[in-house]
Structures are given as C-alpha cells and as structure tokens.
Amino acid sequence: MNAPSNSRRNFLKTVAGISVLTPFSTSFAEPLHDSHKTIKKAKNLIFLVVDGMGRGTLSLANNFSNRQFNAPLNWVQLMNHKHVYSSLQDTASFDSYVTDSAAAASAWGCGVRVQNGRINVDAEGRSIKPIFSRAKSKGKAVGLVTTTSITHATPAGFAANAESRYDQETIAQQYLEREIDLLLGGGAQYFKDDNKALLKRFEDKGYSVVQVLDDLIFNKNRSKLLGLFADGHLPYAIDRKNAQQYFSVPSLNEMFVVALENLQTSKNGFVLQVESGRVDHAGHVNDTGAIIEEQLEFDRCITTAIDFANQSPETLVIITTDHGCGGCQLNGIGHRYLDSNKGMDQILKQKASLEYIGKQFLKLGHPDKELFQSLMGVSLRDKDLKTIQSMLNNEYIREEYGFVARDPHGDTSDVDDRKTAKSKSYFLGNLAEYFQEAQFKLTGVSWTSHQHTSELVDLMAYGPHANALPSFMKNYELNTFMCDALNI
Numbered sequence: 001m002n003a004p005s006n007s008r009r010n011f012l013k014t015v016a017g018i019s020v021l022t023p024f025s026t027s028f029a030e031p032l033h034d035s036h037k038t039i040k041k042a043k044n045l046i047f048l049v050v051d052g053m054g055r056g057t058l059s060l061a062n063n064f065s066n067r068q069f070n071a072p073l074n075w076v077q078l079m080n081h082k083h084v085y086s087s088l089q090d091t092a093s094f095d096s097y098v099t100d101s102a103a104a105a106s107a108w109g110c111g112v113r114v115q116n117g118r119i120n121v122d123a124e125g126r127s128i129k130p131i132f133s134r135a136k137s138k139g140k141a142v143g144l145v146t147t148t149s150i151t152h153a154t155p156a157g158f159a160a161n162a163e164s165r166y167d168q169e170t171i172a173q174q175y176l177e178r179e180i181d182l183l184l185g186g187g188a189q190y191f192k193d194d195n196k197a198l199l200k201r202f203e204d205k206g207y208s209v210v211q212v213l214d215d216l217i218f219n220k221n222r223s224k225l226l227g228l229f230a231d232g233h234l235p236y237a238i239d240r241k242n243a244q245q246y247f248s249v250p251s252l253n254e255m256f257v258v259a260l261e262n263l264q265t266s267k268n269g270f271v272l273q274v275e276s277g278r279v280d281h282a283g284h285v286n287d288t289g290a291i292i293e294e295q296l297e298f299d300r301c302i303t304t305a306i307d308f309a310n311q312s313p314e315t316l317v318i319i320t321t322d323h324g325c326g327g328c329q330l331n332g333i334g335h336r337y338l339d340s341n342k343g344m345d346q347i348l349k350q351k352a353s354l355e356y357i358g359k360q361f362l363k364l365g366h367p368d369k370e371l372f373q374s375l376m377g378v379s380l381r382d383k384d385l386k387t388i389q390s391m392l393n394n395e396y397i398r399e400e401y402g403f404v405a406r407d408p409h410g411d412t413s414d415v416d417d418r419k420t421a422k423s424k425s426y427f428l429g430n431l432a433e434y435f436q437e438a439q440f441k442l443t444g445v446s447w448t449s450h451q452h453t454s455e456l457v458d459l460m461a462y463g464p465h466a467n468a469l470p471s472f473m474k475n476y477e478l479n480t481f482m483c484d485a486l487n488i
C-alpha cells in the first residue's frame with residue numbers, strides 16, 4: 001500500500017483548465033449558466049451514469065462525505081442549483097419491474113424497452129438503431145468510458161445490437177465496424193481473438209491502442225483511441241487507490257479528462273457516455289467500503305463535467321443511474337442512533353475491497369488474520385478463521401439465506417460450481433455474506449439482497465434543453481429527450 005505514482009501526479013498537474021485533483025470542488029456553486037434560454041440545441045452530450053446506484057447508496061456516500069470531508073457530494077450540491085433540472089426515473093425493462101443493465105441502457109440507447117439481457121434488440125428480435133449511430137450520421141464523434149469491460153452492457157447500450165449482452169466479442173467487432181471514436185475501459189480479453197486479429201484491425205483503421213495510464217496520456221490527442229486497461233473489469237477504486245500493482249490503471253476521472261480533450265476537437269460536437277460501472281458490482285457483493293469509494297470516484301467526474309459545460313455552453317450534461325442494486329442503507333444503531341455516525345469512521349478503516357482480500361486468501365489457501373485486520377479494521381476470531389477456511393475448502397454453503405454462488409454479470413463458467421471446483425465467485429460471495437452481520441453491528445449498513453432493485457432513481461440535466469426535462473419519466477423517454485436536445 002503506497003502513495004500514487006509519479007506519472008499519475010504529473011498527469012494531474014498537466015491537465016490544464018480542468019480540475020481533477022480536488023475531490024469536492026465547489027467550482028460550480030455560482031458560475032453555472034442558464035444556457036437553455038439562449039442555446040436551443042446541444043452540440044455536445046456528456047452522459048454520466050453510475051451503474052446500480054439506489055438512493056440508499058447515494059445517501060450513504062453523502063453521509064460518509066459529510067463525516068470525512070465536511071462537505072456533501074457534488075451530486076447533492078448540484079441538485080440544489082437553480083439551473084439544474086431533476087427528474088425521477090422509472091427503470092423497468094420490457095417484461096420485468098426490475099431491469100438489468102442491458103435493458104436499461106437499451107431503453108436509453110434506442111428508446112424501446114427490451115427484455116433483460118438484450119442490447120437494442122426488441123421482443124420481436126428486431127435490432128433498433130442506437131443513439132451513437134444517429135449521432136455519427138450527423139457527423140458527431142462518439143465515445144465510451146467505463147470502469148467495467150468496454151463491451152459490458154451499459155456502454156454497449158449506446159453503440160451496439162446483440163441478442164445477448166454476453167456476446168462481448170461481437171460487441172467489440174461492432175465498435176470497430178461502427179467506428180466508435182474513443183473507447184476507454186477494461187475487457188482486453190474480448191479483443192484477443194485469433195492472434196489478436198481484432199486489435200490489429202483497430203490499428204489498421206487508425207486507432208491508437210493503449211494499455212497503461214502513461215500511454216493514455218501520451219496518446220490523448222490521437223484521432224481514434226482504444227484504451228484497454230484490464231483483461232476484465234478495472235480493479236475497484238478502493239484497490240486502485242491503495243494497492244501498488246494497480247497504480248498504472250487510470251481512474252474514471254483521468255479517462256474522462258482524456259476523452260474530453262480528445263472529443264472536443266470534433267467540429268460537429270460529440271456524444272460521450274462515462275460509466276462508473278462497479279458501484280453495481282459492490283452492490284451485488286454487498287461491499288460497503290468498495291461501494292463508497294466507487295461513488296466518490298464518480299462524484300469527481302461531476303466537477304469535470306460541469307466545469308467543461310461552463311466553458312462550453314453548447315454542452316448538455318445528464319447525470320443518472322440505471323437501477324438500484326443490493327438495497328444498501330445506513331440504519332439507525334445505538335443510543336439515539338449515534339453509533340450510525342461512528343459507523344462512517346469504521347468504514348474509513350476499510351482499505352481494500354472484499355474482492356481483493358478474498359483473492360489474497362485464495363492465493364494463500366488460508367485466511368490471514370493480520371492482513372484482514374490491516375485492510376478491514378476488523379479482528380478475526382478463531383471461529384471466523386475456521387469458517388473462512390471451510391469456504392476455501394468449498395465446504396461452506398449458507399443455504400438459509402438463499403445464497404447462490406454465481407456472478408450475475410457473466411463468467412458463467414463457474415456458475416453453481418461450488419461443490420466441485422474452487423469457484424472464485426462462490427468464495428467471494430460467501431465471504432461478503434458472512435461478514436454482513438458484523439458489518440451491520442459496526443457500521444449500521446445493511447442490504448436487502450444481492451440483486452437489482454426496482455426503486456425510482458434520480459436524474460439531473462444541465463445545459464441546452466435541460467429545462468425540457470419532465471419531473472418524472474420512464475427510462476425509454478430519455479432517448480427522445482437526448483435526441484431532441486442534439487437534433488439527431
């Protein structure tokens with residue numbers, strides 16, 4: 001565990017004009033403009049999305065921010081501003097009250113509700129043109145930035161058509177065929193087909209391919225950019241912040257700043273989706289420390305977006321989430337609920353995701369008491385060590401909670417394989433589940449499930465056309481709103 005590398009610090013200094021260092025800037029407190037009054041159509045769209053953020057998660061992160069930094073989240077500060085318009089969003093999919101990310105992103109991407117698991121393919125099997133294709137036909141540049149695999153459901157929903165969200169090799173090929181100008185995230189494994197032929201085709205088409213932060217900065221102004229910084233999803237923000245082996249992986253805000261520098265040169269404007277994808281994953285695993293750090297990382301992007309829109313008033317900024325996940329809540333604990341405040345200080349002691357800690361235990365083949373104490377701020381008892389060992393031996397199954405050892409986002413190879421193989425998701429899921437009770441006592445945070453939730457979610461808009469935002473909308477109506485704003 002070390003301080004950030006020199007290259008990262010230098011990069012932060014070199015990005016002129018855009019504040020990427022200040023975690024909670026108030027730079028947009030006053031200079032915000034009411035461009036919708038004079039500029040009727042948006043030239044640029046910045047679409048900032050947290051995947052899987054219920055209001056409980058937002059509120060918890062805001063409590064944490066107030067406790068540790070004496071300031072509310074940028075998200076909350078922004079909601080207060082008179083030129084920012086807010087809406088509640090109904091997130092259902094075609095045939096379920098509870099959407100997955102594929103159906104949610106498709107609703108935004110093509111304006112039609114589809115079945116969970118599909119990318120812009122409707123119930124009759126018809127492919128519907130996604131928003132990026134419409135923007136490209138009007139000469140706009142388009143870009144995707146995410147902390148998940150770049151071929152994952154939410155980015156794909158703006159750019160691709162697929163019967164199944166898990167057909168990520170096809171989605172990668174469509175990115176090439178449709179010439180998505182900028183792609184920054186994880187998922188290198190989906191570009192490594194026969195001797196990396198696909199990557200070669202990207203290069204032949206003029207893309208610069210980068211894999212580490214330094215190369216990203218060096219190539220930031222290349223016309224076409226493909227950045228793949230992990231084989232799968234990027235490591236959690238809490239691990240990128242604390243574990244030295246991940247210091248060469250860019251943060252979401254660093255990728256976002258590069259994307260803006262790159263795309264703003266487009267004569268006819270741009271459409272850029274920036275996704276904080278792993279709030280959702282931390283929600284599925286019920287990992288409190290990880291979810292807060294992901295949310296804080298996303299919150300820094302709000303400053304970047306608003307600063308850019310203040311300088312370029314033809315820019316519409318939309319900030320939202322696709323659904324809730326996990327039912328995260330801070331509950332009242334202790335006398336007059338005062339221990340809930342102290343819970344924020346306990347969360348601060350967490351220095352790694354449960355995924356990171358679990359991987360260390362898997363590598364060792366046994367739990368490490370000191371490691372757990374230093375990364376979670378919790379002392380394991382002999383009973384805990386014994387139970388974790390039984391998980392590592394694939395003997396521990398917690399049926400009474402209905403826990404199913406599967407990763408809902410793919411890697412279907414180890415689904416329900418808990419009795420016969422060393423299943424990573426089985427172990428990580430059980431580890432998180434096991435500590436829920438202790439975590440609740442220490443922090444006041446509890447969860448309703450490991451799944452998505454149906455709650456209404458928040459949405460904000462700032463810039464041209466923002467005043468046309470209705471105070472309540474269904475997710476697919478956002479597509480019309482965005483296309484009208486951009487005149488595409």
Ligand SMILES: [Zn+2]
Binds near residue numbers: 101
């Ligand atoms: Zn999810």
